[in-house]
Amino acid sequence: MSKKILIIIGILILIVIAGLSIGRLFKKGKVQLLDSQIPVPSVTPVELATWEDQSEFEFKYPKNLNLNPHPEDEENYAHLELTGEGSQESIILWTKDTKYQTVDDYAKGAKITNYIGSQLGDLPAVKVLDESDSNNFSLLTIRDGYLYQIDVKNMDQEIYNIIVNSYRFTGDSEEELPATQNSAQPPPISEEIYTEEEVIE
Secondary structure, eight states: OHHHHHHHHHHHHHHHHHHHHHHHHHHHHHHHHHHHHSOOOOOOOOOEEEEEETTTEEEEEETTSEEEOOTTOOSSSEEEEEEOTTSSOEEEEEEEEOSOSSHHHHHHHTTOOSEEEEEETTEEEEEEEOSSOTTEEEEEEEETTEEEEEEEESOOHHHHHHHHHHOEEOSOTTOOOOSSOOOSSOOOOOOOOOOOOOOOO
16 A cells, blocks of 8 residues: 555656646746747947048048037138037047158157057058046047047047048048138038948057
8 A cells, every 4th residue: 555655656746847847848938939039129320421521531420420610720721520419528630730741750759658550541540548538539640741630538439430430531642732721611411321330440
């Protein structure tokens, strides 16, 4: 009698264990099925505009940024300021006269020590770091006796990448820049939509 009871209890234990195992497998499969049905949010492409500057460069930037071409600046060939809505972020693109012929000459002449080699357009450049704030830095190069400089202040890295990776020089090298640096009417802005390319410098 006791032997039969032990056998029955053993069979019941095996049935319970088998039932629990099957239940776990079913639950796991159901969770995986639910996970696979959750919609993955699609990445919205960043809408970009193109700025073509008369000082022989162009670049793309997110259209949601404010662009001020500073037409009142009569000293520099380009003085473009990009800012976000109500933020302290900014990127300023300059074109200036310089007495230096290469970025190496500039680094030595200006006695810059905190910089790393980089590239702007198709030219070698230097990235000058702010020792007190890593979110602030300048990227600059020299082309045909003109200094092309980008000053960054607390700007999102992705926005900086869009601008720098799309930056290119236009016009033939060795030509003089226009005598009039800025005009009241900014150059036309392309309304094309581009997909942001993630490129890390």
